[in-house]
Amino acid sequence: MSLLFEKPGILTTVQDLGRPGYRRFGINPSGVMDRCASRLVNILVGNDETEAVVEMHFPAAQIVFESDSIFAIGGADLGAEIDGEAIENWRPTFAAKHTTLKFTRKNSGHRAYLAVSGGFKLEKWLGSASTNLTACVGGVGGRKLVAGDILELRQTHTRPNRDISHVKVSTSLLPFYSRFPTVRITAGAEYQLLSEVGRELLTGQDLTITNTSDRMGFRLSGEPISLSKPLELLSSAVDFGTIQLLPDGQLIVLMADHQTTGGYPRIAHVISQDLPLMAQLGPGDKVGFHLIEHAEAEQLAIDFERELRFFRVGCKFQAQTWTK
Amino acid sequence: MDRDASHRIFPLGDSALTVEFGNVITPELNQKAIALANCIENSPFPGLIETVPAYTTTTIFYDLVEVRRSFSEFPTAFEAVNRIASDMVAGLDESPPDDSRLVEISVIFDRESEFDLGHVANEHGLSIDQVIDIFTSTAYRLYMLGFLPGFSYMGEVDERIATPRKETPRTLVPKGSIGIAGKQTGIYSLASPGGWQIIGRTEVEMFTPNNDSPTYLDAGDEVRFIEAK
Structure with missing residues (x-):
């Protein structure tokens, strides 16, 4: 009952929804970049949505199923194939023992998520299976996966006697992924200190994701933005989605592996609902920001949770019919 | 607001x-x-x-x-x-707590090292021994943990040895390094890129992932550095 990583891929890690509760010790929560994709693929295979998943970039891993399993892939579309047969994203899929999962081309997005029904057998650190690459703990040995790594599964499945792939995530639940998304933001503590021109530049230009962008943060490049007067801040907590203004007038969006504290001006924050759109961007992609009210950002998150609840109930019911 | x-x-x-x-x-x-x-x-x-x-x-x-x-x-x-x-x-009780911990940390000051002890001394026209004396004669308050798991921000460093960050950060500061940045001092709990002026090192583990409490120090602690003999 396991997955064998024949090829590890460029940056493949085990992640879950993160490790809350330890930021005050400088330990950031880590976790998946695209929380929505991770939750959805887990729900599709009947897992608790906090279950660990495999996060992959392109080139992605080549994985052998060493037992009959049910899995789902979501997030980026990296041209998944099982023994040469194309697999669609966002559907539960059966994989027979000894078949091989490959990712053949980068169709869209930057991070794909693999969930396996029943989940992985992993030791948790501080309550989470997420890999913390800075501290070299969590996940599998605190590192990215290497060739020959094996992830033990908690469950095996016999081949279902009917097609299980007719279940698909409804489009209303899927983030509006794009290589040039409009991402909604709310004003940050220092937004008011932007010059008039600075405010226009924040939302009125296309910003390019630069090469110095990783799981810690995305550096954006655009026409420089300035404050109405220079400002020095004391270090204070920051979060996934915090948009900071660097001294050179460029912006950085903090991502899943961000440091716990920072001292650059907090110009704005990507709303929780749109973080998955950011998470699927890579170098060369562009983003435009759209400022909304705080209350609207909260309502969008609440509406999504309500809709997700129905989907979760449906998938749980479906998964109960699978033979183990 | x-x-x-x-x-x-x-x-x-x-x-x-x-x-x-x-x-x-x-x-x-x-x-x-x-x-x-x-x-x-x-x-x-x-x-x-x-x-x-x-x-x-x-x-x-x-x-x-x-x-x-x-x-x-x-x-x-x-x-x-x-x-x-x-x-x-x-409803906050404004009185200072009487239970703040005093923690002593043994430091190795390597007078021949490639790090910044000599630079800090030169900048201020002091001898290396004077820098060490000044640095170890104060107790520092641990204001916060951040940046890295277990990295401590402490203050205040005496004006006479306060030194700005390096203009170009090092790509790798070894674990246990003790640095100065302006009037702040701190301990690199893990190897990391960093721009603080490195004046010494400790062998005390600041971050032990599998301990019940994974960091050696906590915010509010009072820290005193002692030269290892």
Whole structure:
């Protein structure tokens, strides 16, 4: 009952929804970049949505199923194939023992998520299976996966006697992924200190994701933005989605592996609902920001949770019919 | 925003808010931040995820859906948590705690090292021994942990040896390095890129992932450096 990583891929890690509760010790929560994709693929295979998943970039891993399993892939579309047969994203899929999962081309997005029904057998650190690459703990040995790594599964499945792939995530639940998304933001503590021109530049230009962008943060490049007067801040907590203004007038969006504290001006924050759109961007992609009210950002998150609840109930019911 | 001049409260995105007591580094403001964080952790509200005290701020992270469900009388989760935080600030015990720990840390000052002990001495026209004497003659307050797991921000370093960060950060500062940045001092709990002036190192493990308490030090501690003989 396991997955064998024949090829590890460029940056493949085990992640879950993160490790809350330890930021005050400088330990950031880590976790998946695209929380929505991770939750959805887990729900599709009947897992608790906090279950660990495999996060992959392109080139992605080549994985052998060493037992009959049910899995789902979501997030980026990296041209998944099982023994040469194309697999669609966002559907539960059966994989027979000894078949091989490959990712053949980068169709869209930057991070794909693999969930396996029943989940992985992993030791948790501080309550989470997420890999913390800075501290070299969590996940599998605190590192990215290497060739020959094996992830033990908690469950095996016999081949279902009917097609299980007719279940698909409804489009209303899927983030509006794009290589040039409009991402909604709310004003940050220092937004008011932007010059008039600075405010226009924040939302009125296309910003390019630069090469110095990783799981810690995305550096954006655009026409420089300035404050109405220079400002020095004391270090204070920051979060996934915090948009900071660097001294050179460029912006950085903090991502899943961000440091716990920072001292650059907090110009704005990507709303929780749109973080998955950011998470699927890579170098060369562009983003435009759209400022909304705080209350609207909260309502969008609440509406999504309500809709997700129905989907979760449906998938749980479906998964109960699978033979183990 | 709260009208009380002693602090202001602002959202940090849609799932956290920050209470700011000021913008200068003082033990008093830092004590307020730590006290508020502890107060919230000791009587958590439904939806609380965690609190992060920093120099002069406490940030409260929460599950906005859970907060809205539990405090439906408020129009937003932010307003609900804002109210909880404001009430707690008003009830904070301002007296300094008498239980702050004093921790002694043994430091190796390598007089021949490739690091910055010599540079700090030169910058201030002091001998290396004078720098060490000045550095080890004060107890430092640990204001906050951040940057890396277990990295400590401490102050204040004596004016006579305070030295700005390096213009070009090192790509790798070894684990256990003790650095100076302006009037701050800190210990690199892990090997990391970094720009602080490195003057010594300790062999005490600042971060042990599998301990019940993974960091050796905590905010509010008083730290004294002792030269290892």
